[in-house]
Amino acid sequence: MNLPIYMDNHATTPMDPRVLRAMEPYFLSQFGNAASRTHRFGWEAEAAVEDARETLARFIGAESGKEIVFTSGATEADNLAIKGVAEYYGSKGRHIVTTVIEHKAVLDSCKRLEKDGYSVTYLGVDHSGRVDPEEVRRALTDQTILVSVMLANNEVGTIQPIAEIGAITREKGVLLHVDAVQGVGKTRFDVEAMNVDLASITAHKIYGPKGIGALYVRRKKPRVRIAAQMDGGGHERGNRSGTLNVPGIIGFAKAAEILMNEGAAEAERLRQLRDRLHQKISAKLELVTLNGHPEHRLPGNLNLSFSFVEGEGLMMAIKDVAVSSGSACTSASLEPSYVLKSMGLDDELAHSSIRFGLGRFNTEADVDFVADLVIGKVSRLRDMSPLYEMHKDGIDLKSIQWAAH
């Protein structure tokens, strides 16, 4: 077994070797600029890009490749969607609805718009991290131009009721943007069936390369317009200037194609591995809490809180596996995960959380190794934890006056 084991597939995924092989020619022999109209190098690049566009459209259930706008990644796609819609439709209304558990690319784009005079409603989530579609309905006003809700959360993997929300936004004539980065290819996502008007996706979360993403922009029923946020050569139908990242685009489409063929089987395999990890850990350790929704959750996601053990300290102990934590200590701000807090988790449980993100290249042997490692190290750290000792002595930790610092 090669150590460390990578189990942080929500952060990024390794590339599938098939993706790399598909990309290779576009670095070396077919290196043309897709915007070059005067020679074969350009034509070849353009044809390959247009094929990739169609593949990606099929990947998300879109009608046409013309609805795909390539970007540098999902952060740019989120920015383009939210700021682009706000700018284009600003004369129609200046209210946006989103949720408190969105990615920072969405939340900070909204905050920027608030500074520019837009108003934003941030909807809360329930204990499992789900948004209530009826709350979306109630938040809409005659000023609302956009609703932005993620497909699946990056920390707890909770899958949102996008189809239900899409039915409401369509009925009310409000645009729906979905940050589909974490869910696409792993759980059902279909922009037509779900009435999604804009969607952000990225290659590096689906075993493709970093540095390439896309924004889906609906062209029919309704035709969605965005104001470009990047000025230049007018690429991507004027929506996003900049020379296309041809090898990246080819790799992105290849990654999508693999998931269209193998995604369902892969999701089932990951679900089984994930459940195996959870069961093994829970069988040997007490006071382990699952964060997120028990069913509506990404197949590779397992977010657990180990009471009385601090997450960063635990990650240091299990350094043979690469995971992440909602502990404050992993961030410069010293604030624990805003996602876990929004779900109503106590700060201490947020500090004690570990996110395991299983992916395509994890095996059953990985899972068994990680389960044993976690069981051993959590036990060791609990033996070192004053809180665990107090708990064992029957002391209610909430009854103690802790000095905040």
Next chain:
Amino acid sequence: MAYSEKVIEHYENPRNVGTLDKDADDVGTGLVGAPACGDVMRLQIKVSAAGVIEDARFKTFGCGSAIASSSLATEWIKGKTLDEAEKLVNSQIAEELNLPPVKIHCSVLAEDAIKSAIEDFRKKQAARKALSGGS
């Protein structure tokens, strides 16, 4: 965040983990930090009649730097008088462990834990004196 070698060494081989009898007259206990903040340290000292720290034990809920800071703190105060131990400041711990700025609070917590344990011990002594003086 990359940890310094010294933090890793203390984290992997922590000195003086354990529990002393908090009700014993010669033991002082300091419990500092808060679970909601992600770190809690309990540091205990056993003090001889001559005022020397004979033994020190800790348990810590926290990150690697917090565990290493408390481990180092117990190591340093063992064999010192209370007055000497009281003079230990967090910057010495931070320097020894090469703590980055974001982890300085771990060393502050360790200093607080020492001071709190000493205070607890002195309170106990004062209470005992008052009791024996009154009888």
